[in-house]
Amino acid sequence: MSDFPYANQYPIHRELPELGTERTVILEQLQTMSNAEDRTWEGGQCSGTMYCGDHDHYDFLNEAFARFSHVNALQRDMCPSATKFESEIISMTLDMLGAGALDSNPVGLVTSGGTGSITHAVLAYREANAARTSRPNIIKPETAHPAFSKAGHLLGVEVRVAPVDPVTTQVDLDWVKRNIDQHTVALVGSACNYGYGTVDPIGELGQLALEYDTGLHVDGCLGGFLLPFGRQLGFDIPAFDFSVPGVTTISADTHKYGYALKGTSVLCFSNIALRDSQYFYQTDWTGGKYCSPGMDGSRSGGLLAATWAAMVSLGREGYLRYARAIFETSAAMQREVTRHGELRIMGNPSFLFSFTSDDFDIYHVNDFLRTRGWRLNGQQYPNALHMAVTRPQTQPGVVERWGVDLADAVTYAREHASDVAQSSAIYGGVVGGLTDEADSFIKLVMADMMDKQSSIPTEL
Ligand SMILES: Cc1ncc(COP(=O)(O)O)c(C=O)c1O
Known part of the structure; x- marks a missing residue:
């Protein structure tokens, strides 16, 4: 999904519209946007962030919220x-x-x-x-x-x-x-x-x-x-x-x-x-x-x-059931990582695991996984990728898809080891192949943050 997919799709409100917009029109827009965005994680290929993933659970919570x-x-x-x-x-x-x-x-x-x-x-x-x-x-x-x-x-x-x-x-x-x-x-x-x-x-x-x-x-x-x-x-x-x-x-x-x-x-x-x-x-x-x-x-x-x-709706039984599925899925996904001698899991993780490579830049693995729809989180010092296993990964078939895609990604990384990888670590995801506009925006924000950081007194 591009960074600004709605720019040409809907009116841009730089100031309050003179007249209000019909609720049905607004709700239709919201529905279209949320449907498209939900597809980025519903298949179970997104690390963290969508912890439950059950739409009926969200509907129930939204009803409680609405009251x-x-x-x-x-x-x-x-x-x-x-x-x-x-x-x-x-x-x-x-x-x-x-x-x-x-x-x-x-x-x-x-x-x-x-x-x-x-x-x-x-x-x-x-x-x-x-x-x-x-x-x-x-x-x-x-x-x-x-x-x-x-x-x-x-x-x-x-x-x-x-x-x-x-x-x-x-x-x-x-x-x-x-x-x-x-x-x-x-x-x-x-x-x-x-x-x-x-x-x-x-x-x-x-x-x-x-x-x-x-x-x-x-x-x-x-x-x-x-x-x-x-x-x-x-x-x-x-x-x-x-x-x-x-x-x-x-x-x-x-x-x-x-x-x-x-x-x-x-x-x-x-x-x-x-x-x-x-x-x-x-x-x-x-x-x-x-x-x-x-x-x-x-x-x-x-x-x-x-x-x-x-x-209250999940109760201890519900949390335990979800936890079992998540821990078992994480263990299965980690087993797929350990099949590859080029990959190394860092520390002794649990439901969230991180891996790097001493043989090639691990971001090559991410460059490939992105083409198959995966969204992992990137780290640095050293470059690494992490997967926080959530309920969407516990769906049937996700671990198997992970195994196949990871194997292909390792092959890709080996073949491209001498190239420069596209991905880079930005908290919350791994960004790769940014548009020039998005890339310069991120650099500007980072530079501004660094300026602010350097003005923090070191001796308080
Ligand atoms: C270990 C840990 N602590 C704190 C936070 C910050 O939480 P939040 O993003 O809800 O502010 C996070 C977010 O992922 C986290 O993983």
């Missing part, structure tokens, strides 16, 4: 249902993440997504330690999501980036230990990370957190709603939740493997004081006493209703 889409969850006197939905979403998530055993009064917050949960966690650590330090830092593995660096940038928290072992892709614990100081307000570990699908040594990070009296955030944005069920099914996944001593916050995205609509995530806190530290109050405002539990003001009652509906 409360006009409701502002900030006005709780008008919507006690939002209190029910939000507290039950949090309670079910805490239970799933092993908080039942804690006697520290664990609590949570529903946020707008993974980045929202991570940013709120960094804010909570900064605020909870405000009396101790005005120069807070957190230590994250290089593989942890950029959302931590973004949060540090926005909130004035220094982010120390720990290297990872190139073979296991797990964080270098000695480096972490050497770089903790009296201003360290939290360590970070991923379960699992976006790039490689590997889980950091959470137990050891927890010990360090306890030893140095600092927090430990586990980023379960991606794996938080899948790994617990994988563990219950007996897959080889280390403990990463609140059962691990030292873990103080966990982010888990309902809008990923929680199979809810886009726009929600849960941030869990091991204790209420940490959560309350980032509450905002302004009691002297002429508009009235204002308080909000997080950074957002108005929030959608519809998203709370739909998230709650997703969790």
